Amino acid sequence: xxxxxCFIGPCRMTGKNKEEMTGICGASAATIxxxxxxxxxxxxxxxxxxHGRDLAFTLRAVALGEAQxxxxxxxxxxxxxxxxxxxxxxxxxxxxxxxxxxxxxIANFGRQNxxxxxxxxxxxxxxxxxxxxxxxxxxxxxxxxxxxxxxGMGVDQDPDSILMSALKTSLADGWGGAMLATDIxxxxxxxxxxxxxxxxxxxxxxxxxxxxxxxxxxxxxxxIVAAAESPEMIEYAKSKGAKGINLAGICCTANEVLVRQxxxxxxxxxxQELAIISGSVEAMIxxxxxxxxxxxxxxxxxxxxxxxxxxxxxxxxxxxIEFDEHRAMDIAKEIVKLSVDNYPNRKAYTIPDIxxxxxxxxxxxxxxxxxxxxxxGSFRPLNDAIIDGRVMGVVGMVGCNNxxxxxxxxxxxxxxxxxxNDVLVVTTGCAAVAFGKxxxxxxxxxDAAGPGLREVCEAIGIPPVLHMGSCVDNSRILTVLxxxxxxxxxxxxxxxxxxxxxxxxxxxxxALAIGIYFxxxxxxxxFGGDSIVEGSSVVAKIMRDTWFERLKGSLEFLPDPDxxxxxxxxxxxxxxxxxxxxxxxxxxxxxxxxxxxxxxEVFR
Ligand code: MSK
Numbered sequence: 080x081x082x083x084x085c086f087i088g089p090c091r092m093t094g095k096n097k098e099e100m101t102g103i104c105g106a107s108a109a110t111i112x113x114x115x116x117x118x119x120x121x122x123x124x125x126x127x128x129x130h131g132r133d134l135a136f137t138l139r140a141v142a143l144g145e146a147q148x149x150x151x152x153x154x155x156x157x158x159x160x161x162x163x164x165x166x167x168x169x170x171x172x173x174x175x176x177x178x179x180x181x182x183x184x185i186a187n188f189g190r191q192n193x194x195x196x197x198x199x200x201x202x203x204x205x206x207x208x209x210x211x212x213x214x215x216x217x218x219x220x221x222x223x224x225x226x227x228x229x230x231g232m233g234v235d236q237d238p239d240s241i242l243m244s245a246l247k248t249s250l251a252d253g254w255g256g257a258m259l260a261t262d263i264x265x266x267x268x269x270x271x272x273x274x275x276x277x278x279x280x281x282x283x284x285x286x287x288x289x290x291x292x293x294x295x296x297x298x299x300x301x302x303i304v305a306a307a308e309s310p311e312m313i314e315y316a317k318s319k320g321a322k323g324i325n326l327a328g329i330c331c332t333a334n335e336v337l338v339r340q341x342x343x344x345x346x347x348x349x350x351q352e353l354a355i356i357s358g359s360v361e362a363m364i365x366x367x368x369x370x371x372x373x374x375x376x377x378x379x380x381x382x383x384x385x386x387x388x389x390x391x392x393x394x395x396x397x398x399x400i401e402f403d404e405h406r407a408m409d410i411a412k413e414i415v416k417l418s419v420d421n422y423p424n425r426k427a428y429t430i431p432d433i434x435x436x437x438x439x440x441x442x443x444x445x446x447x448x449x450x451x452x453x454x455x456g457s458f459r460p461l462n463d464a465i466i467d468g469r470v471m472g473v474v475g476m477v478g479c480n481n482x483x484x485x486x487x488x489x490x491x492x493x494x495x496x497x498x499x500n501d502v503l504v505v506t507t508g509c510a511a512v513a514f515g516k517x518x519x520x521x522x523x524x525x526d527a528a529g530p531g532l533r534e535v536c537e538a539i540g541i542p543p544v545l546h547m548g549s550c551v552d553n554s555r556i557l558t559v560l561x562x563x564x565x566x567x568x569x570x571x572x573x574x575x576x577x578x579x580x581x582x583x584x585x586x587x588x589x590a591l592a593i594g595i596y597f598x599x600x601x602x603x604x605x606f607g608g609d610s611i612v613e614g615s616s617v618v619a620k621i622m623r624d625t626w627f628e629r630l631k632g633s634l635e636f637l638p639d640p641d642x643x644x645x646x647x648x649x650x651x652x653x654x655x656x657x658x659x660x661x662x663x664x665x666x667x668x669x670x671x672x673x674x675x676x677x678x679x680e681v682f683r
Contacts, residue, residue, distance in 0.1 A: 080614035082111040085232035097614055104232065112615035113238035114230040116591070116622075117245040119611070121226035123592025124248050126368055127551050128219045128256025129391075130296055132188055134263040137298055137404050139181035141267065142174045148302055148408035151177055152269040156444075160262050164196050177266070184259045190218030195255045201557075202564045204572035205601060209250065212629060214243055214599065216251035223248060242621055246599040246630075253596030258554035264335065268301050271338040271440035271548060278515035280350065281434030282343035283359045287325040288316050288422045290415065291345055291354050294366035295549065297335035299388055299402045300328070302411035303364065304340055312412065316419045324415065329354060330369045331508060331549035338440040338548050346516065347487070347509035348586070349480040355383050358428030362418035366402070367392045369479070369587065382424040386414060437520035439511070439546035443558045449539050458559070458566040460539060461503075465577060465655075466568055469531030471501040472577035472651035475556050477593060479509045481586040481608060487513035489583035489607050492640045494519055498543040500648065501529035505559070508550035510584070519544045553593050556580075557600055574601025574631025577654040579647045583607035583640065598622070598632035603650045605643050610636030 082102045083089035090102035090111075098108045106114075140146035151157055154173055157180060161168050166179045187195050194215045198206060209215040216222045226248045229235040235244070265271075283289045290307060292300040306312055307324040316324050327345040328336055336342040345354045348369055354360050355377050362384040363374065375396035378385045385397040388410075393399055400414055447456040464470040474497050480486050490513045497504050498519075506514055514520055521542060525533045528543040536543050547555045560573045570576050580597040582590050585606055594604045612618040619635070627633040637643050 080108055080111060082106060082114070084114065084230065087232075092614060098616065106236065107238075109238040109615045109617040110236050110241070112612045112618040113241040113245075113621075116595075116612060116618070117226050117230045117241050117248070119588045119591045120245045120249050120252075120595050121223045121230075123588035123590070124219070124252035124256065125223050126589050127252050127260060127592065128188070128223070130367070130551060131256035131260035131263070132185070133296065134260050134267070134298065135181050135184035138177055138263050138267060139185065140404050142177035142181055144174070146404045147406055148305065148411075149267060149404065151266055153266050156262070156270050157266045160266065163200060180266070184263065187255055187259065188219045191221060192217055195219070195251065197254045197258050200258075200561060201254065201600070202561055202572045205574070208574075208630060209599070212243065214247040214250060216247050216255060219251045219255045222251040238615070238618055239621055239625065242618070242626075245595055246626070249592050249595035250599050252592045253554055253557055253600065257551040257593075258557070260551040261548070261554045264297050265442070268297055268335075269339050270444055271442040272445045273438050274338070274341040274440045276337055276341040276437055276439065277343040277434040278346070278437050278512060278520075279434040280345055280353060280357060280431045282325075282327045282345055283354065283357055283430045284325040285359065285428070285430060286322045288319075288321045288323070288419050289325050289327065289360045290418045291327050291329055291360050291363045292332045292336065293329035293351060293363055294370055294389075294392075295331045295335075295368045295551070296366045296389070297332065297339075298404060299366060299407065299411065300332045300336055300364070301340075302407045303414060304336055304342060306408065306411035306415045309412075312415050312419070315416065316422070319419055319422045321419070321422050324419065327354075329363075331551075332366060334508065334511065334549035334552075338442075338546065343434070344512055344515065347480055347512035349482060349486045352377050355381055357430050358382075358426065359430050361421040361425065362386055362414070364388060364414055365392070365394075365397075368589070370394070382421060382426060384417065384421050386417070388414075435515060435518045435520075437515040437546070438522060438542060439515070439520060441505075441541065441545040441547050443547075443555045443562065446541070446545065446559060447562065449541055458563045461535070462563055462566050462568045464531070464535040468655075469501065469535050470503050471531070472579070472655065473503045473505060474578065474647060475553070475580045475597070475602075476504055476506045476510045476514075476583070477508050477550065477553055477580065478582035478585040478590045479587055480513070481584045483608060484584050487516060487584070489640050489643075490514065491517045491519070493581065493583060493644055494544060495527065496644050497647070498524070498528040498532060501532040502651065503532060503535075504544045505547055505556055506544060507547050507552050507556070510582075511546040514544050515546065520546050550589060550593065553597075557597075560600070560602070572601055572631070575654065576601070577651045578602055579650050580604040581607075581643060581647065583643060594634050598626055598634045599630060601631045603627065603632060604634045605646060606634065606636045607640070607643060608636070608638060612636070
């Protein structure tokens with residue numbers, strides 16, 4: 080326990096009685112722990128949302144014809160988003176609609192009162208709960224700023240009140256910045272649909288120029304994909320002795336191009352240095368988030384060029400080539416050319432012979448389409464499968480790697496057990512890549528699923544583990560849950576669905592913001608590793624029990640995969656409820672000839 084929000088301290092509480100200790104200003108352990116959580120959430124929300132803001136400005140530039148090389152790829156999605164936003168689409172040009180969508184998205188950041196546009200996408204019951212507890216977010220920036228103010232020295236001193244504000248700010252992420260980022264990325268670069276690719280360090284190639292794109296934002300990386308595929312650049316690579324140009328990703332920039340273009344991924348968060356250490360990477364292009372500073376030291380030992388591209392993220396020792404959407408293609412070509420020029424400098428290298436096939440790109444639109452086609456797509460088959468018990472529930476497994484834990488082990492241990500127990504897994508971010516590296520993102524993995532889940536996967540045509548995108552794309556899971564609630568039969572709210580969120584190997588502030596917006600949306604969430612609120616049982620209890628009473632969602636920390644598994648099954652079983660199952664069996668049974676005589680016999 081440590082508070083360093085002012086310069087009286089830092090105040091550290093250690094030892095057995097730390098919960099009874101206070102900071103020198105009198106701040107209790109609970110206040111200090113709650114402030115810590117709220118600040119994590121503010122930072123995580125800021126990260127996702129700033130990503131969303133940049134995309135909104137890119138969409139605006141595209142609509143105005145000012146973004147070189149970009150165009151609107153998914154007009155249908157643009158129209159759907161415009162309708163959700165209440166924007167008139169009849170008889171209007173695509174660019175006019177896009178401009179209104181971009182402006183409405185941008186307005187969400189600076190809005191001072193009212194509520195975020197996408198709040199209306201949540202089930203009505205959920206919206207009412209948010210209103211009741213005063214946690215409906217107004218504007219994204221406003222909630223982040225208020226969280227920082229509230230948690231400063233001498234402001235909010237009630238742990239419950241601080242934590243309610245953390246819930247509110249997190250909602251500005253999940254139903255605000257992150258959801259906007261996902262939607263606008265789909266509009267600009269295409270809504271993901273299943274695509275085949277490979278994952279792990281073996282995707283690097285011995286005889287081609289290897290360019291690794293890393294970070295989170297898809298804008299420049301999409302342009303680099305186009306530049307690397309251009310005949311001009313391929314010819315240039317050949318002139319330097321390479322057979323071609325090979326693009327691979329790391330982290331969530333990887334996921335963005337993996338789920339849309341099928342660009343293979345060299346791995347997740349803890350693979351970033353390993354890719355360089357292979358000695359085969361000509362350039363690593365980074366934008367924002369999850370880029371470790373140690374890369375600058377690592378590249379010194381190899382020929383790899385580290386190229387930073389965001390005005391917000393510079394690294395001493397790296398080459399900085401700043402992205403500007405107005406000259407995107409020119410910049411992408413400059414970067415690709417620089418990488419190709421570095422190919423003759425490659426010395427000894429070792430590319431591990433490990434890669435797995437994956438099928439990725441399960442957007443919520445595609446999951447719906449798989450259950451009925453273009454005109455009759457719905458979540459009915461999945462809801463029915465859950466009601467009749469073939470699928471026990473749905474688990475969202477998301478988040479990072481953390482060097483405190485053996486890489487990918489927690490996630491893989493858990494996914495194996497979930498699918499064997501008929502639990503469908505949806506996944507994003509580095510957890511998704513962990514599953515890909517371990518062979519779990521193929522339809523063949525149905526063989527490892529329980530009989531009920533296997534039957535449903537075969538009928539719908541989906542693998543038991545669905546890769547839905549990058550870490551901002553967790554908003555897709557919120558949309559799936561909302562549509563399942565709307566479909567009916569399970570619950571008319573997200574709270575009440577037999578679903579659990581798991582972030583087993585988390586490390587980033589963004590992960591905490593995600594976990595908390597799921598809790599605020601009605602999902603019980605479990606984080607692995609050590610608890611960040613271990614120093615305050617009061618705060619741990621509020622997040623687990625009080626939130627659950629109020630919102631049917633919660634956040635708890637469990638250090639061990641066995642505990643995570645058992646607790647998840649317990650939560651799902653409770654949510655399934657005996658009564659709903661019994662009602663279903665009765666309703667189904669009435670149509671069977673044996674049912675009425677059986678009931679008569681029972682009551683006789
Ligand atoms: S990249 S936030 S390590 S998921 Fe999105 Fe991976 Fe976590 Fe970064």
